[in-house]
Amino acid sequence: MQNLIILLSTLAVILVLIALLAIIGKYLPKRLSLIQKNCWLIAHIMFVIVYFSGLFGTLLLANIATTTITDRELIYAAHIFSKYCDWFLIIPGAFGSLITGTWLSIRTQWGLTKYYWTIVKVLGNIGAILFGSTLMRIWFDQTVAFSSIGQMNPLQNPAYLHNRQMLIIGTMISLSILFFLVVVSCFKPWGKRLRS
Template sequence: MNFSISVFLGTLCSILAVILASFLVEKKFPKRSRPGRKTWWLIAHIFFVVLYFSGLLGTLLLSLSTAFVDRSGLIYAAHLFIQFFDWFLIIPGAFGSLITGFGLAVGTWGITRHYWVIAKWVGNSLAILFGAMCMRVWIHDSFPILFADGMNPLQNPVYLENRRLLVMGTLVSLFLLTFLVVISYLKPWGKRKKYRRSRKSSAGRETAPSV
């Protein structure tokens, strides 16, 4: 329990550090960054999103595949690769997407100006916390019970429940990530009210006739 709390607090502090650093950097950047800089941030962001998707899809495929084999060695190998996916694809993809998403927003749309940008970094932060508190348990804590008492994992009710939760958690993560990708493309909901007012007032000053 103490370890889980430590993981949660460590992950939360990392997310807050990224958010705080992005706010501080945004104040020093111009409202519009150079096109070349934005392009590189976008490329990096897409790269980490692909990593994230790949890890989740691989985890879902392997966790489902264990329902169709009865050899303990194959089940163990599937969960070993699920761990690798988590360490080398899901975790880097999640944090990389969060960091590059802030880097892309700074100097372009802003971090708090548009509702869809706020929804993206809030959703990504929640996905990371969900992974740290739940997915981590279902992925990494399943190893000690794979061969408990010499029992085949498919005859172990603890393992079966763990696998069911892992599949459901992966589906939830995939749904959330898909939702974030969709709103990145559609950019719904527009700007926050105070930024719409400031834009209208500045436009009014520019069009006002001089005396």
């Protein structure tokens, strides 16, 4: 039940952000100039880099660090730092890329729903954020809890090993989604949406 509430509240925040950007963009008199567009595009790319960095950091800490070391305190520290990657890199990167990408779409010739590739990018980013705020959050919390000091050795705990494996798989899924969105952004496939 708690996960459903988190999922719905995250979705509500995302939809409110997109709606606010659309309303603000509608009432501004003209589109972005070339310099403004390039500045927003640089900001968008920087947020995507931060997003990628957080996911790579999580993957390195959850996969390499916790599978090669046996010291319980170091395993716990790796999961704490992995969670910090989520808080300070993945979440700001995801929301920053959503906001800057939405603003670029609304304030340029692309539009938010004129092209299939912009629709795919927005929906893909929303899906990645929802995946991260529900399932990934559970795996982050569980790996930290099961590796905490005072518990049994995490490498002998099947629940810890399962959650660590799911965190690694979830991080690779998130990286795949983000890589796909970057490819869509570069090649802009599928063309313009047909209006009826």
